[in-house]
Amino acid sequence: MSIQEGIEVATFAGGCFWCTEAVFLELEGVNSVISGYIGGKTIDPTYKEICGGETGHAEAIEISFDSGKISFGELLEIFFATHDPTTINRQGNDVGTQYRSEIFYHNEEQKKTAEDYIALMTAEDTFGKRIVTKISPASKFYEAEDYHQNYYNDNKSQGYCSYIITPKIEKLKKVYKDKLKK
Template sequence: MTTSFNPEGAVNTDTATFGTGCFWCTEAVFEQLEGVLKVTSGYSGGHVKNPTYEQVCEKNTGHAEVVQLVYDPAVISFDELLEVFWQTHDPTTLNRQGNDVGPQYRSAIFYKDEEQKLKAEHYKKELDKAGAFNAPIVTEISPLINFYAAEQYHQDYYTNNGSQPYCNFVIRPKMEKFQKAFKEKLKR
């Protein structure tokens, strides 16, 4: 756990890194959760240093589009973040989320420590065992080796571009479904 200082005093924070397809959708969801202090869209899991969006879209850098969350574990736990992760995308499609196709759109959890790894693996196993989805879960669970923030125009994309067609037809319906399912966890 890391400790950061804010104007109100010291707050313990932690980080989590998730890939659920397009990072614009993922960012919009996690930004609404109480206890999530910062969401940064970026790239993880690849072999190219400081990749650009164009390079990642070429599908040969190995990176996934991800969000890295800074959160207050006294307000929201990693387990609760995992619950949102599993319920806000399809973890059974390999290298795809809806119409977004390619390895950069894979379902992934990049764990920072053994505790995150064990929890991610446990939930994946239990969800598969319970038949929570119509197909086996293909979510990648890998150590966080690198994280590169995406270009500035990708940050807060839904907030800054809500009238764009992609936001209206893809992100907005996902947000409405998320808000109904997790209304008790939303920022007030």
């Protein structure tokens, strides 16, 4: 994949990819967000296989962003503010290894930034519990099925969206209004 000057990729797993995708699509400097699967052993996994928990993959998002408008560190800040990094293989009622908290770095700078960010939050006891977010090298990212892409924006009235995702978006708009697309 040819990357333009200043355009970088970040890959995060923070529970249901519908939730994480919806959050990052709102941010100025984010060009695209793709929902998919990463970190497992199954080649070309399907959603049904992922739900079984045997693939080793996490539901994740791949973010293309303009580092001149938003930094990897700012993306990390929002990642940690919009999911629970203290629960192993769980986000709310979503339970299983596919819902783990993990940062998949694309270069040594991203790795160091993620390590430093977690170290700082640990030292400050930000969450009052141990942070369990893993930091791993990015492996092959498999794009999820079409119906998972832009899921929240296409299904806002669906129960899961209105009860789980909408409050995250409202928090984002309140706390990070200076980082949102105009």
